[in-house]
Amino acid sequence: MAGYRVVGRNVRVAGREVDLVARRGGLLVVCEVKARRSLQYGTPLDAVGPDKQRRLREAGEMLLERDPTLDEVRFDVIAVTGTSVRHLRAAF
16 A cells, blocks of 8 residues: 555454554545455455445544544455455445
8 A cells, every 4th residue: 555654453443343544644544355265255355245344434434533633534445366466445
């Protein structure tokens, strides 16, 4: 995540866990990292369904409220399959 400063890994917020939290200026990035060895049980993106997205949104909103220097939050997903890494900005 070039140009971003990682501010936390495996951050727990009100019972929710965020894999990676980064920021650039007033932008907070909440990032879910999903990995699969194969696609036999679906892609890494398939594992970030509506429930997971809701929990990440809730955590992101709480983090945003805690820091008055932040203006907005974005939700990214890093999908790893074998040796392939894909970073989806504003994934949901």
